[in-house]
Amino acid sequence: MIRVFALLMAAASMLANAGHARAQAYDTRDIMGFGPNFRFGGSSPIPRTTVSFESRYAPGTIIVDTAERRLYLVLSNGQALRYGIGVGRDGFRWGGVHRISAKKEWPSWTPPSQMLARRPDLPRHMAGGIDNPLGARAIYLGSTLYRIHGSNEPETIGQAVSSGCFRMTNEDVTDLYDRVSVGATVVVLN
Template sequence: MTRAFAFLFAAMVVLAGAGQARAQGFPNFFFDDSRDIMGGGPGFFRPGSPSGSSPIPRQTVMFNAGYAPGTIYINTAERRLYLVLGNGQALRYGIGVGRDGFRWGGTHRISAKKEWPSWTPPAQMLRRRPDLPRHMPGGIDNPLGARAMYLGSTLYRIHGSNEPETIGQAVSSGCFRMTNEDVTDLYSRVPVGTKVVVQN
């Protein structure tokens, strides 16, 4: 009886705190369950969110698609990213991809690499989600995670995420997300100029 009362009291405190935060004008994105964020999802603004391990562990696999070593090949339908190693092998990572209506294909090159990148939502995203911040500095709560690799002149990136549970899902607005652990590993292996082939 005492334990049940304590649990009920704790739940009421949490709910009251959320209501008070709303009343004080904190933006809705602290509470939204929307996934309409390039690389974010529900709760990605939680302070101190852990990076976590990917539910799809990276591994060396057989790969004979004919791409040169060092090429990144992304299979959107499979929700996997391959770094071609040569000798018929590739390093395979689990990724999150764009949801319906936001998936795309083509060939680009990595045009820039950034550690703990800042994030400025593009205009089209702000039109869909005017409650989003106009700019976020880099850090653990930033939706781009620990590393970002920019794809040509597009708005898209291969980047980290502090929501490992979304790896293998279609939840982004076109970017390819990885766990912070995996994106840091990939980042260390590829230079600016790396060819990226996206198969939709």
């Protein structure tokens, strides 16, 4: 009797999984537009949190602390949202003040010539999508080659692994993207 029950449960599970896979296959919003079955592929090892943050910067300013490997979005009342980020590895860290020049959902990626010189194995261009290294969103910093962007590698958050861009989980970069405007100030502390 127990064996029959186990077989029935296994069959029911297989049917449910087949139906779920079929529904997922036909809902393209899951891949490109956050449909009901979309999964970003991992949460940040450094959870997003609201913290006390006294500063001289106006609300809406982004402060990137590369040494701390954290990004702060200045809020009102002496607070900020703090996010974990991945930063540039040794030799690729930088600092300065820029403005957000553009924001893109599911951006395409064309590696710059400097990166292709170091890594000739990289593709010359990748369309936006879940496998793209820029992830779900990209926030462009002035006329630089650098961005704050998503990543499909949440394990790299809190690490120094990039070529100068700031990585966030897709969930965190989407949250930040929705909160900031083109023209906002970005201060990168190195």
